[in-house]
Amino acid sequence: MDDQGCPRCKTTKYRNPSLKLMVNVCGHTLCESCVDMLFVRGSGNCVQCDTPLRKSNFRVQLFEDPTVDKEVEIRKKVLKIYNKREFDFSSLREYNDYLEELEEIVYKLTNNIEVERTKRIMEVYQRENRDVIQKNKAKLTHEQEELEELLLLEQQENEQRRLETLQEEQRQLQAKRKSKQALLDELERSHVPATILLAQHKDRATQLETQIEKQKQVVKTTIFSTGIPMGQTVSLQPVVRIMEALYSYQPIDIHTYGPQVPDLDQLGRLGYLNHVRAAQPQDMAGGYSSGLACHRAIQDAFSGLFLPLG
């Protein structure tokens, strides 16, 4: 980064560490003093590409590659217009296509390809979708909302943890002080030998410690039983509409190209069933009847082998 420098006065960051590089909409760099000198009147042309520029549009260059600065600038502008969200589309595929279109516009504007035409397309889009753009202006995308939620949660947790440790420390300090005082009092008054008292005291101290530890283990609940975090705005996203044609049943039409097959219930009457094995009771339990097999066999036998030509 040390070899970054102003293309006009050739000062580099190495020679002047406080050098401030600026970049304008065309994506060409100038240092701050050059900007002040060249744009005294508030506007002028870019030294490198002759684009008319305004002084107020100069920004501090954030990135090493000025084209990235330019692209981000353009992208922010485009995103203000193209601000449809995922739920404005009926399918993911359409949303992805839309994203690609957006990307294409940014790409063209950054690389100066068909700038005028692209700008026109943008204008048309803006006119057509004015309502949606207005509506979406205040809305965050779904993902951003998630992020915000996470951040909030994190903050809350940190705060809570800080408070807890603070309280814990105080409580421990107090408890220790109290037990020490109690020991001193007892030593003063009691007639029991000091060693026993000390041992008792030690026992109590360990008990206290285990108690404190146990308390620590208890984790406080931070969510309702429904799973919604406490004190949290609930995002009410509309459910994605699914547009699909309903399924409608169409009976299949079969051409057998052979003699007519008798119906299933007629088989017995026509005497076909006399020639097949009668169904056993254990077969019938599953819904089988000898007519089924017979019908199937007749269907196979009667269907024509060859398709009639023409």
Next chain:
Amino acid sequence: MKLNIEGLLVYFPYDYIYPEQYSYMLELKRTLDAKGHGVLEMPSGTGKTISLLSLIVAYQRAYPLEVTKLIYCSRTVPEIEKVVEELRKLMEFFSKETGEKNNFLALALSSRKNLCVHPEVSSLRFGKEVDGKCHSLTASYIRAQRHSNPSLPSCRFYEEFDALGRQVPLPAGVYNLDDLKDYGRRKGWCPYYLARYSILHANIIVYSYHYLLDPKIADLVSKELAKKSVVVFDEAHNIDNVCIDSMSVNITRRTLDRSQANVDTLQNTILKIKETDAAKLKEEYRRLVEGLKEATVARETDIYMSNPVLPDEILQEAVPGSIRTAEHFVGFMKRFLEYLKARLRIHHVVQESAPQFLKDIFEKVCIDRKPLRFCAERLRSLLRTLEITDIADFSAITLISNFATLVSTYSKGFTIIIEPFEDRTPTIANPVLHFSCMDPSIAIKPVFERFQSVIITSGTLSPLDIYPRILDFRPVTTASFTMTLARTCLCPLVVGRGNDQVAMTSKFETREDFAVIRNYGNLLLEMSAIVPDGIVAFFTSYIYMENIVASWYEQGILENVQRNKLIFIETPDAAETSMALEKYQEACENGRGAILLSVARGKVSEGIDFVHHFGRAVIMFGVPYVYTQSRILKARLEYLRDQFQIRENDFLTFDAMRHAAQCVGRAIRGKTDYGLMIFADKRYARADKRGKLPRWIQEHLTDGSLNLTIDETVQLSKHFLRQMAQPFRQEDQLGLSLLTLEQLESEEMLQRIAQIAHQA
């Protein structure tokens, strides 16, 4: 020996067995029966490995449908080799006993660097170079290009393997790394790919932790391993750190510069391809519109292990429109990089959570969370489409994209710390962005979820209840086993005072204290006079060791010590250390012994064993607390407290004590071995520290060996060493700590064995 473990026939390749091994196998069998996870602690040198192997192999034979595979994870290559050797012994014993031909396939897997047989590639020195070179010879599109242009270089081993190797499975047997290489050379097949392919149908796999825990590697190697496997993590006392390291990302200015170069290359390649072969990009685009359906199907059908870097949301949705085309994605990466660069240009330390980071990045460069989440996957797809040959070059941008995916996926369990300089050199600007994982359970969760039984075992896992808590799983068995000894061959002593009654401690306030340093010196001097052969001394850190050794030199202590023994010192440099170690061993062989000064958490403390005369005494100077001022550690402690209700002090003590136990455990590597363990810090005498040592050390730590002065220590040590120096034969052990089959089956012994396992 043939054993009957609750109705299971186990072949044990030795004639004698330790009672604790039997007990260990009992617990292990119960764990496998319950199809649950287990935590088992058994002292080093009591044959953990062979007990594990023989029981699980027997189980596999008896219930081939219940347990199909054993995955044995160890830490280093020598350890992997050791396991394979034990396994070979077991298999030979088995075929000798039964007369059947062994039909088990067991193999070790390691990196390309250890397995490559290609003459040029294998001569490269670094693992990364080998990987890169191999990839440039064997990647699928390179091989496709070769069809049109046969002059391109190729790896004939891989080509041969690809043509023939998959048809015939590797014949049954036990293969270590060298066996694989031999087999590969003989057949002309690439051993690395052969091993990687063969682990899918092998019965036993032995490899490193990282193949299972590091999401990047696990995704390539282990994701198709069968569900009904038993996973064993040996020497797992550091497993939480391995998990954390595998998920953490550190980004420096250099990483950013390199990934900037990567982005430029990507852009150029895209331009070139657009002119020559626009259809390829179109094809990729079409696939991305459709979504990552294939991966979803695979995961749903449960073929793959889930990958923490590839969250489920990604699989259900298509890549968002804003990064669908290649140019837009490159623009996106550019913005992301510039944002990171801007963030690294700071002058004070910043710590923030993932949501804060995401909010800031949206405000500054308008990057949403969703495309970030898809970043890693999108980059992988682009690299594949562009057919980039040298993947190794793109490690920087891959790292960045992994970071993007992780930061947008996990809102909890990670923290971002940006430090403008290192703590030691506050004047030199060297900004680093640490994206550090604080929750080891994230990386290991897929393993627990996927595999039927996971066994975590080591010599030092005390206190046992903390591992299930920090790794977030519910074990069905947790047990600690002690060493049954025919003679007390270990002698832990806590030295708390010098001869002048000044307390000895490495506490921060008294670190520089002249009296403490002198007392430490006197202790070493006295021990060097009475201990035969080698002494290993551990310090808490390199800096502390430097300070102490310098003032010992000034006080003339070193000179006196050197009258008794030679001194060797471990340094942060690996080559120097291995040299020192070699010379130390040579000096020990020569009879008068030597002293090795080393550092807890260093290389020596973790992987090197000091058997018999190489380590007759270990002195642990101070309590090896981790550097507590590090912000990453602080964040982790806070997280542990909030999420797992583990107090800072508990964890720090636990961590310090497991390292101390590792250090002193270096000296005892078996029942015939003996050694002094000297804890030179008065804080070891406290119940909270002592209680966290492994049970097998605690048992021998009596009230009489606490808070000793140097004189008393010398007396006790002399007595102990004289006793131990008596000849010790196997017959002395028999029936007490070493059992034959008949002894094992006696009623009385079985009763005693039941008491060995200490249920936590």
